[in-house]
Amino acid sequence: MRKGQFVLEQPYEYGARELVEPDWRRLPGFADVSGAEWRSAQWQRAHCVKSVRQLRGVYGDLLDESFYADVEADQAGRATMSLLLPPQMLNTMVPDAVPDSAAMRADPVRRYMLPVAADRLPGAAASHPYAARDSLHEHEMWAVEGLTHRYPTKVLAELLPTCPQYCGHCTRMDLVGNSTPAVHKLRFDLKPVDRHAAMLDYLRRTPGVRDVVVSGGDVANLPFRNLEAFVSGLLGIESVRDIRLATKALVGLPQHWLQDDVVEGMGRLARTARERGVSLAVHTHVNAAQQVTPLVAEAARAMLAAGVRDVRNQGVLLRGVNATATRLLDLCFALLDGAGVTPYYFYMCDMIPNAEHWRVSLAEAQVLQHDIMGYLPGFATPRIVCDVPYVGKRWVHQVAEYDRERGISYWTKNYRTGIEVDDEDALDRRYVYYDPISTLPPSGQAWWAQRGVPAAGAQAR
Numbered sequence: 076m077r078k079g080q081f082v083l084e085q086p087y088e089y090g091a092r093e094l095v096e097p098d099w100r101r102l103p104g105f106a107d108v109s110g111a112e113w114r115s116a117q118w119q120r121a122h123c124v125k126s127v128r129q130l131r132g133v134y135g136d137l138l139d140e141s142f143y144a145d146v147e148a149d150q151a152g153r154a155t156m157s158l159l160l161p162p163q164m165l166n167t168m169v170p171d172a173v174p175d176s177a178a179m180r181a182d183p184v185r186r187y188m189l190p191v192a193a194d195r196l197p198g199a200a201a202s203h204p205y206a207a208r209d210s211l212h213e214h215e216m217w218a219v220e221g222l223t224h225r226y227p228t229k230v231l232a233e234l235l236p237t238c239p240q241y242c243g244h245c246t247r248m249d250l251v252g253n254s255t256p257a258v259h260k261l262r263f264d265l266k267p268v269d270r271h272a273a274m275l276d277y278l279r280r281t282p283g284v285r286d287v288v289v290s291g292g293d294v295a296n297l298p299f300r301n302l303e304a305f306v307s308g309l310l311g312i313e314s315v316r317d318i319r320l321a322t323k324a325l326v327g328l329p330q331h332w333l334q335d336d337v338v339e340g341m342g343r344l345a346r347t348a349r350e351r352g353v354s355l356a357v358h359t360h361v362n363a364a365q366q367v368t369p370l371v372a373e374a375a376r377a378m379l380a381a382g383v384r385d386v387r388n389q390g391v392l393l394r395g396v397n398a399t400a401t402r403l404l405d406l407c408f409a410l411l412d413g414a415g416v417t418p419y420y421f422y423m424c425d426m427i428p429n430a431e432h433w434r435v436s437l438a439e440a441q442v443l444q445h446d447i448m449g450y451l452p453g454f455a456t457p458r459i460v461c462d463v464p465y466v467g468k469r470w471v472h473q474v475a476e477y478d479r480e481r482g483i484s485y486w487t488k489n490y491r492t493g494i495e496v497d498d499e500d501a502l503d504r505r506y507v508y509y510d511p512i513s514t515l516p517p518s519g520q521a522w523w524a525q526r527g528v529p530a531a532g533a534q535a536r
């Protein structure tokens with residue numbers, strides 16, 4: 076330690092890092108792709124990887140057969156999401172070298188966007204006994220089809236069930252994307268135009284809602300005129316004061332948000348929002364610092380220049396991807412310094428099937444929250460939250476009681492969801508969340524092994 080110079084050894088060493096667009100020409104399938112093609116959203120969408128055959132077309136002999144077989148085995152077995160990877164997203168895997176199989180296996184972006192069977196925990200350990208398809212019970216809380224009314228003043232509008240990229244850990248795996256051998260997806264009944272109209276009609280009739288998350292899926296997959304029509308409808312409702320557009324495409328397909336018609340359209344919406352005193356923001360989902368490239372920064376800044384109030388990041392805490400303080404802080408500084416994106420939340424990975432290899436325990440999440448405090452400005456220090464079934468987001472230090480041995484945490488809430496209007500006990504009940512069993516001490520693991528799925532009484536008390 077040198078006094079007077081404030082040069083101290085710190086657990087995290089901050090240093091401004093320049094963003095880098097990896098050279099896509101290092102990948103055989105993209106060797107001849109021009110800069111103009113790469114910047115084209117149409118080119119990116121037309122060259123997405125949706126199968127192992129197409130993956131082989133990009134990487135060729137750089138990856139060995141066992142890697143391709145491992146991807147194939149996952150898709151045929153436990154994958155809850157089908158493959159869909161824009162070239163932009165693939166190019167951020169092993170960004171600073173010509174990839175080989177070992178580097179790909181270790182890569183954090185690969186680990187959540189291109190799952191392989193060997194990633195998952197073996198046998199029954201792959202899923203928690205209480206994992207569920209719609210683990211947050213969003214469908215039960217639909218006020219009208221696709222509109223989840225869980226919090227008193229906020230709703231989530233799922234406008235469509237597709238995205239330009241599919242994330243292996245998607246919490247809406249029940250509905251979003253194509254069916255896989257492991258998961259037959261639900262389908263909306265209403266036509267999009269009728270569903271969107273029903274949502275707007277509900278919001279006109281429900282003035283207690285002031286905040287609308289416009290999501291999916293990913294709004295980047297909606298023709299822009301349809302998105303503009305829906306958001307314009309929201310802007311016409313006096314009680315709506317906050318609108319957040321959810322799009323992972325800002326990082327997976329930034330080319331979409333850089334198209335002239337999209338930037339101009341966002342400018343129109345932002346102008347109307349400002350005139351009406353409504354806060355219009357873009358929310359994205361970035362999980363690894365290497366995904367924040369100059370193109371991503373350009374897209375984020377284009378949204379800010381168009382007049383949206385903020386671009387914010389809601390990441391997901393995933394083992395092997397970002398579950399260390401260094402990786403979280405590297406990501407937050409890349410977002411904040413490099414792209415003008417405000418780090419906002421990191422969600423603990425929800426209890427969906429086959430996700431135990433990604434999930435971290437509440438105790439680990441609490442340590443991470445502690446370890447990232449004090450480096451970022453307060454307004455950009457993300458809260459790590461647990462989305463507790465039937466409750467909603469709770470900061471990880473809000474837990475009411477925690478049985479660390481068995482990995483069962485108990486939570487309370489201070490509002491009723493849409494399905495609890497007549498439930499007098501809703502605010503007195505305790506709601507549970509479960510740690511991955513593999514993170515428990517031997518005695519806790521033995522308890523689960525003996526009991527299997529505990530009696531229903533342990534679910535809520």
Ligand code: SF4
Nearest residue numbers: 238241242245292323
């Ligand atoms: S972008 Fe969002 S909705 Fe789409 S697959 Fe990823 S996590 Fe799911």
